[in-house]
Amino acid sequence: MARLLLLIPTTSYRVGDFMAAAERLDVDLVIGSDQRTVLAEFAAERSLALDFTDIAEGCRQIEAYAAAYPLAAILGVDDETLLLAAIASQALGLTHNTPDSVIATRNKYRFRVALANAGPRSPEFRLVDIAADDARQAARAAPYPCVLKPLALAAGRGVIRADDESAFIAARLRIAAILESPDVAAVQGEAARQILVESYIPGIEVALEGLLHDGRLEILALFDKPDPLVGPYFEETILTTPSRLPAAERQQIAATAQTIVVALGLRHGPIHAEFRVNDKGVWPLEMAARSIGGLCGRVLRFSAGFSLEDLILRHALGLPATDRRAEPRPGGVMMIPIPRTGTLRQVRGLEDARAVAGIDDITISIAPGRPVAPPPEGYRYLGFIFARGDSPDAAEAALREAHARLEIDIEESG
Numbered sequence: 001m002a003r004l005l006l007l008i009p010t011t012s013y014r015v016g017d018f019m020a021a022a023e024r025l026d027v028d029l030v031i032g033s034d035q036r037t038v039l040a041e042f043a044a045e046r047s048l049a050l051d052f053t054d055i056a057e058g059c060r061q062i063e064a065y066a067a068a069y070p071l072a073a074i075l076g077v078d079d080e081t082l083l084l085a086a087i088a089s090q091a092l093g094l095t096h097n098t099p100d101s102v103i104a105t106r107n108k109y110r111f112r113v114a115l116a117n118a119g120p121r122s123p124e125f126r127l128v129d130i131a132a133d134d135a136r137q138a139a140r141a142a143p144y145p146c147v148l149k150p151l152a153l154a155a156g157r158g159v160i161r162a163d164d165e166s167a168f169i170a171a172r173l174r175i176a177a178i179l180e181s182p183d184v185a186a187v188q189g190e191a192a193r194q195i196l197v198e199s200y201i202p203g204i205e206v207a208l209e210g211l212l213h214d215g216r217l218e219i220l221a222l223f224d225k226p227d228p229l230v231g232p233y234f235e236e237t238i239l240t241t242p243s244r245l246p247a248a249e250r251q252q253i254a255a256t257a258q259t260i261v262v263a264l265g266l267r268h269g270p271i272h273a274e275f276r277v278n279d280k281g282v283w284p285l286e287m288a289a290r291s292i293g294g295l296c297g298r299v300l301r302f303s304a305g306f307s308l309e310d311l312i313l314r315h316a317l318g319l320p321a322t323d324r325r326a327e328p329r330p331g332g333v334m335m336i337p338i339p340r341t342g343t344l345r346q347v348r349g350l351e352d353a354r355a356v357a358g359i360d361d362i363t364i365s366i367a368p369g370r371p372v373a374p375p376p377e378g379y380r381y382l383g384f385i386f387a388r389g390d391s392p393d394a395a396e397a398a399l400r401e402a403h404a405r406l407e408i409d410i411e412e413s414g
Helices: 015-025 055-068 079-092 099-106 108-115 135-141 165-179 182-193 247-264 308-317 350-354 392-404
Strands: 003-007 028-033 047-049 073-076 125-129 146-150 160-162 194-199 204-213 216-225 238-241 268-278 281-288 331-335 342-348 359-364 383-388 407-412
Touching: 003 015, 003 055, 003 079, 003 308, 015 028, 015 308, 047 055, 055 079, 073 079, 073 308, 079 099, 099 108, 099 247, 099 281, 108 125, 108 194, 108 247, 108 281, 135 165, 146 165, 146 182, 160 165, 165 182, 182 194, 204 247, 204 308, 216 247, 238 392, 247 268, 247 281, 268 308, 331 392, 350 359, 350 392, 359 392, 383 392
Parallel strands: 003 028, 003 073, 028 047
Antiparallel strands: 125 194, 146 160, 146 194, 204 216, 204 268, 216 238, 238 331, 268 281, 331 383, 342 407, 359 383
């Protein structure tokens, strides 16, 4: 039986979905996480506690484990595990993306630099050092409207639009406070002292899910984001698939994605990419060497009953999945918006929301009594609503109706 090491933080939503896929595939799945798991008490060969913040130490731990329990593949699931997966795979002679290519996806400035001369459209961009650069001088030099971004955070955390100098200075201070948060400063290193400033790209936003086969991109799904993401903050809500864009624009997105893959040097495994599309063409926003975050992948279903996790595990182990066509019936997922900062008390109306025609499931991912916050400070999803319909429009309508039936009780802070 093939043994695969899955690197996944204890805070990840996705361990259950990957474990279920491994059971269907009869794969010996080993969970490598940043905390000792309950599996370690019963089967040492099925669980591995790793240091995700010290890559050299984490690699040493994986090599020592593999000496006793040989591995067929290593798969990083969330952003903080990708570089360790690449370096450990390289050390063990397993198929992998190069560490440099992974770093280019994890650092928004390096991503922009890598693409600057590669062909895709690029906004004006520059790097701002929080400590060294004069705030007012940086504000005067910014291209307005612009977007300020931390280099290595996800889920809209710290991403703020500024339309003038005063908004720029306020956004810079707010992002600096986020970067000083203990959970960020401890792991981001130099990236916790820098901000990317780039000109705002108008247009609609889409997301692409794919697999790389020795550098060749296979597109699994293209998602529309029907809610406008214009700022000043960028909380994602609805994704629907298949895309409603014209065929010519979909083909342009696919070609741009392949160009980015080549420019970054990515070769293997899942990718998740996001783009803006306007009358000037397709503009890359980011590409990650992993699959889509949260539980959003559950909306994807493929021929032969495969889930997204089934395809990813098969691909990692070099197993055939000859029919990877997406299920023809359109679907959608909503990342339930968090209306304000505070403490979650209760989510009411779940039964009524689940009764909406077309709703497949609703999952609440934050327990009552826990703190919640929308972006730019927040980055945890309150929950997910999943829908199917005869068209993307129908799936979107079901999501909106179900969300309207929910009552989210948050006790405001202070």
